[in-house]
Amino acid sequence: MNKILIIALLTIVQLPLALGQKVDDFTLNNVTNNQKVSLSDYKDSKGVVVIFTSNVCPYSVYYEGRITQIISEYSKKGISFILINAHNEDKESESDMKNKMNTWGLNVAYLSDKEQKVMNALHASKSPHAFLLKNNGSHFSVFYQGAIDNNPQVASDVKEQYLKINIDNLLSGQPATSNVRPIGCMVKRG
Template sequence: MKNKTIILSLFGAVVLLSAMVGPAYQVGDAVSDFTLKNVDGKMISLSDYKSSKGVIVIFDCNTCPYSQAYNDRIVQLNKNYASKGYPVITINANNPEISPGDSFQAMVTQAKEKRYDFPYLVDETQKVARTFGATNTPHVFVLRNEGGNFKVVYIGTIDNNSRDGSAATKKYVEDAVNELLANKEVTTSKTKAIGCGIKWKNS
């Protein structure tokens, strides 16, 4: 009976987690349009980027040590690829009641201090994060614009060294975007996102 109770508890936890995260996009899926508030107060939609070759969507936050370690690399990704048609969009879905350092005002402060030249959007309802199936910060989704439809071509982590970017031997996001720019298929289309779990609301 004890083992049965444990199994049922574990099953319930899995069901709850699935309900919180929702149906996750997979490589090849078309992404629905979304509209979220940027740190400058303006509303930004994925459809605003219909003239781009694609976008690099990164679920991120202020407080996670992994996000902090990757911050300069995220800024550099936008510098490297926005002009080539693959700009960065960052989204913070953390519940500020659990993580006060991820409040909207804290996001505004961070964007100013770090001189973000890309959107830093707040996902207050967490609907966008759930729709994407984002679980960690940072969690990257590279999207390719195919005739106005954005499709997922890469999901996962930025590179293979969360602590030191200069020591990374695999730069998954860079490799994926470089292959896209060369009209090639993405060789590594999925990796495990390394980072802190998104701070979900209870409902």
């Protein structure tokens, strides 16, 4: 009986991806232009930041300015950015996603993952949940995954910028820091 319970719990609990773990290619619809986008489309990037986000989750909204700033700072340094929405609740539809991007004004892919295939493959659990993927030539691997920084609610009180530190480490050939558990809205599986 105990073995069955342990096996059942292990299938429910999503363990985070390990640093260095290979990430399989994926393809999702970009709601901003209705085009398909694949991870392999970014083969010329030094790295790709994938952020699972939401149109309405308060934590995702708190991070909008910081995400905009990170994109502005690092996109010119060879880092690409992808936003993914895997939420299925009201106000998370593809049309709502497109409206959100029009309001936000970012020029990055906002991908719809309503079947949650990429979310499950990366073991994403919250929004926002950031993944920094390193380009290894023939594939991407996880360099960092977790929180963007240490203060989701007050940008001016941030003391540790986990994502930025790890992007800098990737660009300078330094090792990644350890993963930090993301804080945000749970993505309902379904």
